[in-house]
Amino acid sequence: MQAPSRRRRWPGLPSPSAREAASMYGTAVAVLLVILVAALQGSAPSADPFPYHIPLDPEGTLQLSWNVSYAQELVHFQLLARQPGAGVLFGMSDRGELENADLVVLWTDGDRAYFGDAWSDQKGQLHLDPQQDYQLLQAQKTPEGLYLLFKRPFATCDPKDYFIEDGTVHLVYGLLEEPFPSLEAINTSSLRTGLQRVQLLKPNISVPTLPSDLHTLEIRAPDVLIPGQETTYWCYITELPEEFPRHHIVMYEPIVTEGNEALVHHMEVFQCAAEFESFPHFSGPCDSKMKPSRLNYCRHVLAAWALGAKAFYYPEEAGLAFGGAGSSRYLRLEVHYHNPLKIQGRRDSSGIRLFYTATLRPHDAAIMELGLVYTPVMAIPPREPAFVLTGYCTAKCTRLALPPAGIHIFASQLHTHLTGRQVVTVLVRDGREREVVNRDSHYSPHFQEIRMLKKVVSVRPGDVLITSCTYNTRDREQATVGGFGILEEMCVNYVHYYPQTQLELCKSAVDPGFLQKYFHLVNRFNSEDVCTCPQASVTQQFASVPWNSFNRDVLRALYGFAPISMHCNKSSAVRFQGEWSLQPLPEIISTLQEPAPRCPASRGQSPAGPAVVSIGRGKG
């Protein structure tokens, strides 16, 4: 460590202000930063006070680090601006828009620098929050760039503020290139801005004990030349050694090539189908015409990582089996490169490092699919801002398929296609909603990661699992039906659980006969528009519905009332024995409350206005 060489302030030399504690740090040195942050964590200081890091912009000039205190219900942020220019703007919004965003702004009027909690209106114009909930703890210039350290409670009770909750958070940023006379003079539409999705409230999971015979296997794309286009899905086939016996994967972590942190968006490792003896080797874009079609049979997820995620750990009692008889030796790595600046010539060898052991754990982990069957009978009318479809895993199915002691869900990956906006799975026991398995109220189809649950959820025989997806079809002119196509929709929660059972799919869809009653009814109220003749497909029928308020409301009512057809399957082809048609919807006699912001008991010393900032100079 070294003392600061100079004490030059940025950008001017404001006189220290007594009304804001933050300015007392004006002359702080880097050593203080480390001590301060360790102290803020509240417990034993860890090696890295900010365990989570993410680049905000494609060039990586804005780097965000953070930690979460669940005890204090707040997040500490450290924002590094490598080229701060005339200031920087950072915050959160519902879906990453720069309008109606909750923001913290560091700006200069050319004379002094200011830090303030602000919000942007519908037109992107900034306004100071009447209540300052982002609290600046330190501002410091180093040779690397400008460091800002600030904290923010999960909930502030300021109606203009974003409520930080579990699941995806859309972070937004902006770079100020010139001084502004006041905060109100700033409009986000005139700035260089962007968004980054991240799971801000990472679960506070203690690392399970790892076996002593831990081996690693790196599944990496071999020296890929990243295409100079915005979106590339890169496919790479590799294989396990011959005679590779059965092992348990107990953890995995990302390997991201240095310098490419802002380009590698997400990565998944799939195991290929055991029914094929071998798979051709391939390394190229997944949509390439050169891609062997057999690669479509490599769909069993072994590992998945997305931007901002750290290592994934299996619970101590379980591991994910791979290798050995009955499983394919072939693996497919898929890397999503997100390159909005269309940078050319960048090389990458990112991938995933699997940690596995031959000392098999007591239980095999497995994946079960909850939600909706992929069928057009489940459809979303066009121009709906928030239409909900719900899939059921019924008591009858869990009673038949789950072991008496139940199963334990420890992770979850939510999945929809392009119009998905929220996903939630709730556990119902004896007609009462008991707990949320996983909820993402700011879900994005562009950010699908496997998330460890904060709390393992145990599911017993007779329990019901209800998965609801909310869709936005505002920009669509036609109904969006369920199906495999990217312009069709899905509603799926892949839950990771142990011990493994035969139940692979527990999903539902509305009874097709009741849907035909609906089309009849639409005709009765709208003088024969929908063909209810046998040769019309459901997709065609939906396409001919005139979408007035009545037909929308009645479709919603139908989905909330009509009996369902269940898929309670061992594999996608084999059903458990029983009657699965015309099943009644599970009855719910009590529901859980939606998560709501809990206002901090005391607001503390939140200043009423923006703070004049003194920026210290730290070590390089």
Place this chain on the structure above:
Amino acid sequence: MQAPSRRRRWPGLPSPSAREAASMYGTAVAVLLVILVAALQGSAPSADPFPYHIPLDPEGTLQLSWNVSYAQELVHFQLLARQPGAGVLFGMSDRGELENADLVVLWTDGDRAYFGDAWSDQKGQLHLDPQQDYQLLQAQKTPEGLYLLFKRPFATCDPKDYFIEDGTVHLVYGLLEEPFPSLEAINTSSLRTGLQRVQLLKPNISVPTLPSDLHTLEIRAPDVLIPGQETTYWCYITELPEEFPRHHIVMYEPIVTEGNEALVHHMEVFQCAAEFESFPHFSGPCDSKMKPSRLNYCRHVLAAWALGAKAFYYPEEAGLAFGGAGSSRYLRLEVHYHNPLKIQGRRDSSGIRLFYTATLRPHDAAIMELGLVYTPVMAIPPREPAFVLTGYCTAKCTRLALPPAGIHIFASQLHTHLTGRQVVTVLVRDGREREVVNRDSHYSPHFQEIRMLKKVVSVRPGDVLITSCTYNTRDREQATVGGFGILEEMCVNYVHYYPQTQLELCKSAVDPGFLQKYFHLVNRFNSEDVCTCPQASVTQQFASVPWNSFNRDVLRALYGFAPISMHCNKSSAVRFQGEWSLQPLPEIISTLQEPAPRCPASRGQSPAGPAVVSIGRGKG
């Protein structure tokens, strides 16, 4: 004025606490009270710092006075407890329940007295608010009883707090008969409690100039012996002098017999129908078998008053015509005595004092009925917590019936039967909701008063008026249909306006043909339950609907979609010329936002916990 005779504190002698400004008033004298309150009003001191008064309990031992500052968005309360016992509890809740209430509590542990902002949970148990938003300004013992002076902002942003808004407020109170070791030890279910409905946010209307030839007419019940039963509607017939010429009523005010303030709940004066030469005299309960049936023809409202209301003023440009040719000389006074303690032998001569002038004002005022036609086609399914029915006054009707310069609505009386919980009328122009005519989000059918609007609403030809009522039928087993019966429902807004037009009724109901389509549809989804044969009445049809979620949702969808039948009537029998069947619902392209609490910018010096109270002793 006189100085306090003693300085005894109540109940003990707590030492003054420096942390709460309230305790600084501990030794305040009565003279200070008056000065203080005058100053709090912010403008020129008025004669009475608290213009509004209401007894809270049937015995009148708790007397509430208040004033409203719209500039500061807060209410000053003065609560007089004539028998404070071991403390008192006062507050507000959604519908007058003592559970989930927002409360202020003065209690003693036998040693000291405390004042705190609290809330009651679902079981009625009290909890201290983390944020103290009721601010005690003075506590003072006088020979009359204990006076508490405190203030409360309309909105606090504490999620446990009640949001004080326009319309009815359900005040609740409780009397503490013994000391409690702590606030948390108090449960409202063990106390003597009650509720009182009041319009807390009275409009701040400046009194119009009154004519110099002002006469008064007192319509009073003549020495009524109030029956010793909870509810009595007293009917009294009186008459204007013969040859009484046409006059304008320009204001009226209540006359309440002293001592009966807590018993006289509301009063109305009706004019009888002109078609009858004379009406028999009568003074007795309205439901008496002795009541002449002709009295049912006395329904044209001249004046209406309810508990807590003050004088009613017509705008300077208009008066309500009465007397003269073409109008009946006979008037009916109806007084609602609310006597829950079944007090016997009390005599009463309350009534209404009309102020009228022979100098006719430029315009006649009139009343128009908005909302729903009284027909069973508009029905509410049973066990609905908040079902909305909507009545329309369409552009076609206002275009035909209103003068080019439009009309000006200055007062409104909302009306439903027993299940009504909210009523709102909104003005729509060019498809956009423009302003609220009147809204009551805590409407009670037991508290129907004519309310002067805070702002006169002008309605032009081509405007649309939409009146929505929200009903709670949780405790009903059968559908509630529209109609005149007390167990049937209405949704009406009687708007008081000028200049008078021929339009008396502008109301709607769903097209009956579309309702029959609905019954057909119910049968299709539920295998023939509802008789759609011609001899079945709509009421019988609704009674045979199986009320599953689908039939509820589809009825709601029908009412939101199906064309309407309009009543655009000169009097209840005579329609304006035109086609009024199968009219399309008005299209709304933008809606107003619901009123939401605006958090005060700064919380001020709100203490974190309850305050120890020093109680001064004032003059008698």
